Amino acid sequence: MNIVITGAGKGIGLELSKLFVENNHNTIAISRNINTLKKIDNPFLRPISFDLTSVDYSDLLEFMSKELGSIDILINNAGLLINKNFNNLTDADFDTIFNTNVKAVFKLTQTVLPLFNKNAHIVNISSMGGVQGSSKFPGLSLYSASKGAVSILTECLAEELKEEHISVNALALGAVQTEMLENAFPGFKAPISAHEMAKYIYEFALTGHKYYNGKVLPVSSSTP
Numbered sequence: 001m002n003i004v005i006t007g008a009g010k011g012i013g014l015e016l017s018k019l020f021v022e023n024n025h026n027t028i029a030i031s032r033n034i035n036t037l038k039k040i041d042n043p044f045l046r047p048i049s050f051d052l053t054s055v056d057y058s059d060l061l062e063f064m065s066k067e068l069g070s071i072d073i074l075i076n077n078a079g080l081l082i083n084k085n086f087n088n089l090t091d092a093d094f095d096t097i098f099n100t101n102v103k104a105v106f107k108l109t110q111t112v113l114p115l116f117n118k119n120a121h122i123v124n125i126s127s128m129g130g131v132q133g134s135s136k137f138p139g140l141s142l143y144s145a146s147k148g149a150v151s152i153l154t155e156c157l158a159e160e161l162k163e164e165h166i167s168v169n170a171l172a173l174g175a176v177q178t179e180m181l182e183n184a185f186p187g188f189k190a191p192i193s194a195h196e197m198a199k200y201i202y203e204f205a206l207t208g209h210k211y212y213n214g215k216v217l218p219v220s221s222s223t224p
């Protein structure tokens with residue numbers, strides 16, 4: 001299979017990229033910092049340094065067309081969290097969070113639409129914070145709102161892409177032990193490691209679209 005994973009340089013995305021290439025899937029791994037990816041010696045891995053908040057995606061599209069030709073699975077995993085009380089958040093924080101967490105999902109998905117194979121699966125990584133009615137936490141208002149937007153975008157995209165046999169689902173993750181979690185909840189120990197969550201997402205990306213389309217599924221065993 002041909003796979004594209006964003007936010008692949010560390011955390012959950014890095015573990016996901018390793019799983020896909022260890023299982024012989026051609027994988028384009030996108031992050032700004034790809035130092036860790038470059039150290040992985042696996043012919044199935046194609047890392048590319050790219051800032052998903054960029055205006056121009058044409059070089060990225062060219063790379064994906066050349067290296068993969070077509071795509072079976074896109075995992076929009078890249079994300080950014082700014083932990084600040086609402087009163088202290090700035091316009092720049094808003095733009096950074098929404099450009100990374102929402103606009104990049106829109107732009108990348110739209111950019112690669114011509115490359116999707118029949119029965120392709122888009123998996124958007126959302127968050128429990130973006131689920132209506134879930135527990136909310138101070139400092140995470142814009143992050144959580146951006147993930148709420150990703151969830152609704154997922155539902156809308158599934159509707160628009162179903163005639164093209166492309167499925168779109170979102171996983172609303174709970175706490176996973178990564179740098180992002182440490183930023184959001186300093187000192188909190190998550191019950192799930194990045195590798196364990198990656199294993200779940202890996203299986204879901206390969207098989208979940210047989211059972212779900214347009215769904216936002218909570219994947220969480222703790223609060224937070």
Ligand SMILES: NC(=O)c1ccc[n+]([C@@H]2O[C@H](COP(=O)([O-])OP(=O)(O)OC[C@H]3O[C@@H](n4cnc5c(N)ncnc54)[C@H](OP(=O)(O)O)[C@@H]3O)[C@@H](O)[C@H]2O)c1
Pocket residue numbers: 006007008009010011012013030031032033034050051052053076077078079080100125126127128172173174175176177178179180181194
């Ligand atoms: N960890 C949790 O508890 C948790 C809970 C709920 C949801 N999530 C979601 O799970 C996903 C992965 O999170 P994580 O915990 O693994 O976070 P992480 O360790 O902070 O990793 C985030 C990844 O996103 C990439 N990224 C950020 N901005 C980018 C940009 N402008 N262009 C390209 N790549 C960018 C980062 O790489 P570079 O900095 O190299 O670009 C990094 O690889 C995120 O969407 C997050 O919101 C995580």
